[in-house]
Amino acid sequence: MIDVTENTPRGRSGVDVRPGITPERLSGLSRDILVLKKKLNAVILAHNYQVGEIQDVADFVGDSLGLAQQAAKTSADVIVFCGVHFMAETAKILNPNKVVILPDKDAGCSLEESCPASKLAELQATNPNFWTIAYINCSAEVKALSDVIVTSGNAVKIVNAAPIEKDLLFVPDENLGAWVIEQTGRPMRLWRGDCYVHVEWTHQAISRIRREYPNAPIVAHPECTKAVRMLADEVCSTERMVSYCQRSPAREFVIATEAGMLHRLQKECPGKTFIPAPTENCRCNECRFMKMNTLEKVHDCMARLSPQIELAPDIIQRARLPIDRMLEISSRP
Ligand code: 13P
Numbered sequence: 077m078i079d080v081t082e083n084t085p086r087g088r089s090g091v092d093v094r095p096g097i098t099p100e101r102l103s104g105l106s107r108d109i110l111v112l113k114k115k116l117n118a119v120i121l122a123h124n125y126q127v128g129e130i131q132d133v134a135d136f137v138g139d140s141l142g143l144a145q146q147a148a149k150t151s152a153d154v155i156v157f158c159g160v161h162f163m164a165e166t167a168k169i170l171n172p173n174k175v176v177i178l179p180d181k182d183a184g185c186s187l188e189e190s191c192p193a194s195k196l197a198e199l200q201a202t203n204p205n206f207w208t209i210a211y212i213n214c215s216a217e218v219k220a221l222s223d224v225i226v227t228s229g230n231a232v233k234i235v236n237a238a239p240i241e242k243d244l245l246f247v248p249d250e251n252l253g254a255w256v257i258e259q260t261g262r263p264m265r266l267w268r269g270d271c272y273v274h275v276e277w278t279h280q281a282i283s284r285i286r287r288e289y290p291n292a293p294i295v296a297h298p299e300c301t302k303a304v305r306m307l308a309d310e311v312c313s314t315e316r317m318v319s320y321c322q323r324s325p326a327r328e329f330v331i332a333t334e335a336g337m338l339h340r341l342q343k344e345c346p347g348k349t350f351i352p353a354p355t356e357n358c359r360c361n362e363c364r365f366m367k368m369n370t371l372e373k374v375h376d377c378m379a380r381l382s383p384q385i386e387l388a389p390d391i392i393q394r395a396r397l398p399i400d401r402m403l404e405i406s407s408r409p
């Protein structure tokens with residue numbers, strides 16, 4: 077029985093995308109997914125922002141970098157990518173001969189939307205000395221126009237390794253870009269894009285929660301604005317949040333990133349308490365794109381082998397180079 081509640085997040089189409097569902101139905105679906113996984117010789121990769129029941133059925137749960145690394149080395153025939161569209165595209169670019177499916181092909185990203193490839197090409201044409209560094213949250217076409225890809229987990233390392241004689245152009249997240257400039261001291265021209273979720277946290281709301289929980293370190297994603305980052309005890313990728321909270325002697329933490337992260341943190345750090353950082357007036361810490369995926373859709377995409385990621389061969393070829401460059405630099409000691 078599907079129970080649709082008033083607070084259910086809505087997708088771009090405005091229809092409910094994460095209906096409530098009984099525990100019996102969830103465990104039935106999880107069992108069926110495991111059977112399909114075996115039959116298809118599939119691997120299920122899930123981002124840290126996926127709903128708990130998807131994380132629980134996945135072979136690997138992680139950040140964008142970890143997911144790309146897993147996709148690069150998998151021997152499975154089918155990759156079931158539970159995240160947003162650009163992440164599944166990255167898996168396809170790394171595995172052009174494998175089937176890559178995703179639960180909902182409309183699961184986009186505000187950062188990806190902010191940077192159309194044609195506009196980037198126009199800007200690149202204004203300076204032949206640009207070295208384009210693209211955050212992985214962008215389309216395959218934008219990746220194909222870029223010199224190197226970064227994630228929040230390796231951006232500092234990769235910018236530090238960028239050719240010194242080049243003018244660095246960082247797309248599409250201005251907040252992550254500004255944080256990387258602070259960390260590396262390398263000037264960069266920044267594309268004006270942002271994550272519509274991470275810019276919801278404000279200096280005032282974070283200051284308030286700090287007063288309420290004075291002993292809880294504040295852990296923020298670098299997609300947050302500077303006004304929030306400056307209040308944080310740790311600014312890092314979602315994967316680093318796990319190791320930071322495991323290592324820290326603190327017992328409670330305030331987490332300024334998408335709500336799905338709390339499920340992962342709770343699992344990896346039993347006995348510790350995670351407080352979602354408050355936004356001003358809304359339940360804005362859920363990414364409507366990430367939350368378009370449900371366990372039912374994971375099941376259905378595996379049963380139908382659809383929707384699949386399909387990309388033009390020349391885009392795959394051109395986008396592969398900057399992704400390979402990222403993976404190579406990331407693996408350096
Ligand atoms: P991570 O690579 O840190 O998981 O971040 C991905 C993302 O989409 C953040 O909003």
Ligand code: SF4
Pocket residue numbers: 160184185186187213271272273274299334363364365366
């Ligand atoms: Fe994109 Fe933000 Fe959603 Fe991450 S949380 S997928 S950056 S819209």
